[in-house]
Amino acid sequence: MAILSKEEAQAILKKVIGYSTSDECMVSLRGAQEGNIRYARNAVSTAGESSTMDLSVSAVYGKRVGTASINEFDDESLQKVVKRAEELAKLAPENPEYMPALDPQQYEESPTYVESTAAIDPLKRAEMVGDSLAVSKADSLEAAGFLNNSKGFRAIMNSKGLFAYNKSTDVSFSVTIRNQEGTGSGYVSNSFNDVAKLDTGALSKIAATKAKTSAGARAIEPGKYTVILEPLAVSDMVGWLARGFDARSADEGRSYMSKKGGGTRLGEQLFDEKISIYTDPTNPELPSATWDMEGVPVKKTTWVENGVVKNLEYSRYWAAQQGVEPLPFGAGGRGFGGGGGLIIPGGSASLEEMISTTERGVLVTRFWYIRSVDPQTLLLTGLTRDGTFYIENGKIQFPVKNFRFNESPVIMLNNVEELGKTVRSGNILVPPMKIRDFTFTSLSDAI
Amino acid sequence: MNRKNFIRASGLGLGAYLLGDLPAFGRTIAPEAALERLEVGKKKELADIALQEARAKGASYADVRIGRYLNQAIFTREKQVRNMANTESYGIGIRVLVDGCWGFAATDRMSKESIAQTTGLAVAIAKGNARFMTEPVQLAPQKGVGDVSWNTPIERNAFEVPIADKIDLLMEANAAAMSNGASFVTSTLMMVNEQKYFANTDGSYIDQDIHRIWPTFTVTGVNKASGKFESRDALSAPRGMGYEYLTAGRPYQVGGSPVALYKDHYDLVADAVAAAKQVKEKFNAKSIQPGKYDLVLDPTHLGLTIHESTGHPTELDRVLGYEANYAGTSFLTLDKWKSGKFNYGSKLVNVVADRSQKGSLGAVGYDDEGVPAQQWDIIKDGILVNYQTIRDQAHIIGLAASQGCCYADSWNSIQFQRMPNVSLQPNPQQRSVEDLIKDVEKGIYIMGRGSYSIDQQRYNFQFGGQLFYEISQGKIVGMLKDVAYQSNTQEFWNSMVDIADKEDYRLFGTFSDGKGQPSQASAVSHGSSTARFNGVNVINTARSIG
Numbered sequence: 001m002a003i004l005s006k007e008e009a010q011a012i013l014k015k016v017i018g019y020s021t022s023d024e025c026m027v028s029l030r031g032a033q034e035g036n037i038r039y040a041r042n043a044v045s046t047a048g049e050s051s052t053m054d055l056s057v058s059a060v061y062g063k064r065v066g067t068a069s070i071n072e073f074d075d076e077s078l079q080k081v082v083k084r085a086e087e088l089a090k091l092a093p094e095n096p097e098y099m100p101a102l103d104p105q106q107y108e109e110s111p112t113y114v115e116s117t118a119a120i121d122p123l124k125r126a127e128m129v130g131d132s133l134a135v136s137k138a139d140s141l142e143a144a145g146f147l148n149n150s151k152g153f154r155a156i157m158n159s160k161g162l163f164a165y166n167k168s169t170d171v172s173f174s175v176t177i178r179n180q181e182g183t184g185s186g187y188v189s190n191s192f193n194d195v196a197k198l199d200t201g202a203l204s205k206i207a208a209t210k211a212k213t214s215a216g217a218r219a220i221e222p223g224k225y226t227v228i229l230e231p232l233a234v235s236d237m238v239g240w241l242a243r244g245f246d247a248r249s250a251d252e253g254r255s256y257m258s259k260k261g262g263g264t265r266l267g268e269q270l271f272d273e274k275i276s277i278y279t280d281p282t283n284p285e286l287p288s289a290t291w292d293m294e295g296v297p298v299k300k301t302t303w304v305e306n307g308v309v310k311n312l313e314y315s316r317y318w319a320a321q322q323g324v325e326p327l328p329f330g331a332g333g334r335g336f337g338g339g340g341g342l343i344i345p346g347g348s349a350s351l352e353e354m355i356s357t358t359e360r361g362v363l364v365t366r367f368w369y370i371r372s373v374d375p376q377t378l379l380l381t382g383l384t385r386d387g388t389f390y391i392e393n394g395k396i397q398f399p400v401k402n403f404r405f406n407e408s409p410v411i412m413l414n415n416v417e418e419l420g421k422t423v424r425s426g427n428i429l430v431p432p433m434k435i436r437d438f439t440f441t442s443l444s445d446a447i
Numbered sequence: 448m449n450r451k452n453f454i455r456a457s458g459l460g461l462g463a464y465l466l467g468d469l470p471a472f473g474r475t476i477a478p479e480a481a482l483e484r485l486e487v488g489k490k491k492e493l494a495d496i497a498l499q500e501a502r503a504k505g506a507s508y509a510d511v512r513i514g515r516y517l518n519q520a521i522f523t524r525e526k527q528v529r530n531m532a533n534t535e536s537y538g539i540g541i542r543v544l545v546d547g548c549w550g551f552a553a554t555d556r557m558s559k560e561s562i563a564q565t566t567g568l569a570v571a572i573a574k575g576n577a578r579f580m581t582e583p584v585q586l587a588p589q590k591g592v593g594d595v596s597w598n599t600p601i602e603r604n605a606f607e608v609p610i611a612d613k614i615d616l617l618m619e620a621n622a623a624a625m626s627n628g629a630s631f632v633t634s635t636l637m638m639v640n641e642q643k644y645f646a647n648t649d650g651s652y653i654d655q656d657i658h659r660i661w662p663t664f665t666v667t668g669v670n671k672a673s674g675k676f677e678s679r680d681a682l683s684a685p686r687g688m689g690y691e692y693l694t695a696g697r698p699y700q701v702g703g704s705p706v707a708l709y710k711d712h713y714d715l716v717a718d719a720v721a722a723a724k725q726v727k728e729k730f731n732a733k734s735i736q737p738g739k740y741d742l743v744l745d746p747t748h749l750g751l752t753i754h755e756s757t758g759h760p761t762e763l764d765r766v767l768g769y770e771a772n773y774a775g776t777s778f779l780t781l782d783k784w785k786s787g788k789f790n791y792g793s794k795l796v797n798v799v800a801d802r803s804q805k806g807s808l809g810a811v812g813y814d815d816e817g818v819p820a821q822q823w824d825i826i827k828d829g830i831l832v833n834y835q836t837i838r839d840q841a842h843i844i845g846l847a848a849s850q851g852c853c854y855a856d857s858w859n860s861i862q863f864q865r866m867p868n869v870s871l872q873p874n875p876q877q878r879s880v881e882d883l884i885k886d887v888e889k890g891i892y893i894m895g896r897g898s899y900s901i902d903q904q905r906y907n908f909q910f911g912g913q914l915f916y917e918i919s920q921g922k923i924v925g926m927l928k929d930v931a932y933q934s935n936t937q938e939f940w941n942s943m944v945d946i947a948d949k950e951d952y953r954l955f956g957t958f959s960d961g962k963g964q965p966s967q968a969s970a971v972s973h974g975s976s977t978a979r980f981n982g983v984n985v986i987n988t989a990r991s992i993g
Contacts (some may be wrong), residue, residue, distance in 0.1 A: 003943065025588060036964070036965060038963075038964050040581065040768055040769040040770075040771060040772065041581065041767070041768050041769065042581060043580055043581040043582075044576045044579040044580070044863050045549075045769060046549065046551065046863075047551075047572050047575070047576055048551055048552065048553075048861060049552070049568075049572075050553065052555075052860055068476070071555065080651065090878050092528075092531070093527075093528050093614065095527065095528065096526075096527055096528075096530075097527070122572070124540050124734070124886070126575065126578070126579075129579070130579075133579065142768065142771075144768060144769070144770075144771035144772040146772055146773070146964040147966075148965065160572070172771055174671065175769045176772040178768075178771060182780075183778075185771075187772075194779060197498055215648060226939060252630075252669065253630070253669035253670075253671050253674070253676055254630075254631065254667055254676045254678075257991060258669075258676070259674060260672075260673060261671065261672060262671040262672075263891060269884065270992075270993075298959070313520030351598075368775075368902065368903055369900045369901060369903070370900065371898045371899060371900045373898045373909075373988045374929075374988050374989070374990065375676075376675065376676060377990040377991065377992045378622075378987055378990075378992070379990050381898065381900045381909050381931070382900055383902045383903075383907065385902070385903055394970060402902065402907075404900075404902075404907055404909060404933065406909075406986065408933075408990055408992060410992045411990065411992060441909075441933065441986060442907060442909075442933050442984075443907070444902040444906055444907035445778070445904070445906040445935070446778070446902035446903050446904035446906050446907065447904065
């Protein structure tokens, strides 16, 4: 029941719109089936499965909007939810930023749904966790991990006849492997639409190797270092950039995209020319819906080209205020979901090659507990975690203690020495990066 | 989900109908529907179906949580309401212990058949997980308490206050900020009512009605010519209270301090006025010279430091490694506790865990596995003496019973160990904040929750704040900016040389402490009086991006 086909979803939405008597009406229907296993200390700690489907109706009178939702789908329930939304709309204050419903739109196709991922059952999850546990047990290490898979659909329709539908699958895996003494720790994490791309055993071997090789870390002085950031570490930092692409905050003077004297940094060379950033909902490695929740089509968009800011995101309201076309960031949205589908094209160097050309530097597996310190400059603080190594003369020399950093991704992307090969990391596609003058401000004893 | 995302996800540019996407929210309902109550007898009947089914299928223990979670939130900016949400989530979660292994399943279909079937699924999951079991669960005994109830002691149910009144209050605060020079203001009021019914095979049938409220705002000033902006967040605390928290009382004024603070009543409008004025002052504030300073930390700020550096590392599941893949582990390992002399802080550092404190976010009658609320020492005279436990952990530290720290954020989430209120005790000697400041030669007085980051074992942290004042030769001499301090937990708490008495004791709180996979939110308070820390490393956070 949870996953409806396009035709089934359309039929329910049409029926709901048919019951509506308000000036405008928007209906959203979604369903999802999710399952997960969590393990720690080499044993499963919790496991669960859930299935949900609900319908949300927004009724509009003038600029007054009322919303109600329901998880029952018989005719009487559907009529009830429409009536309730209409009652709430009549009581609601006017929303001066309300934008009228969109006319029907054309959308591109995106390969978001993969049958084999949709077919994952508790047994398959247990097998995948078994592959991970086999790695930690074989090396007398201790694993704690989480495997989560989902399939779902979303559909929207409005009273002007706009209709959009998307179904998608996702599988996410992460594992922390530590040695028994607690002196070494490794981590891997990734997400895919297609479960065939996920090998929990192979990923766990990487985490196990890091757990062993990071043991016995030495302290080196904090300061400015050339760093090689693995893709996970890059995604931890650059995901924060996405928040700044909102044109309204920039126009209002309260983001790092705001310009001295007023206006935005659109057209400005804000990053090193090796950096380009785009989003593309049809990218086969990182597919997402090709429409946003108001039904605006989402297309491939270049945000930064050779370091120059090329586009900012405009909501329909702000676009109308500024006299430009609306430009959505993506179905995932900015600022949450880890960067909303950012793609940074890289080069051809492997991580090993990048290390081999480094005279002195620090290799960072990932960052942890990143928080904004100053939104004006996007200064962030956080720590390295689960495998930090000292490089000298083109070789990893020894593991080092974790550092706290204070660094802005804007400054970091001005200090780019080299980009490696782009890969998926969570919900973004980024290359490993070699960055000069990365600022570590103190040492941490944490392992 | 952290606060920023919570607000972001329901904010500008998104249709109101997206609210259902937020995990904290369930179905949207009419405001008056929030006042309807489920009959206790009906809940007991449903719970018994699951308990009987679990026993019949071989469970040695089972518990059932029937939850109705109500959320109301109003989001505004300047002169308009950005969004309103009024939601309900209702369902049943069933946890079973079969052959020493936990299983859990949940459903929002409340028919007898569905509940029996869901119980069967929980049993099947427990059996399926058994293949990966290394040691069977040991559940600390807890005598059943029979049919009991508990309610947050509120004076006025916030859900009974008309939405129009709440909008008026937020609009008044916004207008006050704007007329005092703010460029922008956003304000939010969030209210939670958890109606939880718990039953287990020990013979407990516990009906609880829990309330929480959080008024907050951000005032922003923009200077377009210089391209600079500054902001100040509200100095309110989320509380386990009703609407009476917003009945403006007299602010709490610290002698010599330029800032009005609040105890058990919060004046949203007056704080918004103060924030707008302070934002203007921030533009001309002195940028901090990095170095060692004595810090005087107000409870509106110190609460988060306690949360991160005392609350989290004393969670026993973290100590044992159950959170290794997400929140992390802890430097407060069992050997340190066993030694009985691990010097966590100075002799003035006394930290108490408490699930019964009135007005706090963590206050309940019973936890989510039927254990009565209680209070215990975690740090005594600077020494680590205890942790936070639930029933399947108590034996690990030699306790005969759980300390009652079990919580799930929804009927469909699995309950696990969560932080109780963890609070720093005031000075037993009479000591005012003025007395504290008088003795400081070169220091910084910090208020409000700012940027915060700490490592996964809770050694190294960095904290910012909302307001910083320079103390020179015992006097507050002016505002500072670009301040953050870095320290190591043990060093920091050993540098605590002074703390004010109970007159100054206030509660800080957080609505959305995240832990677990899938992540669950929990609300918790941290009380303290203003305290002084000597010789802490302070950095300057100003940068330039051209």
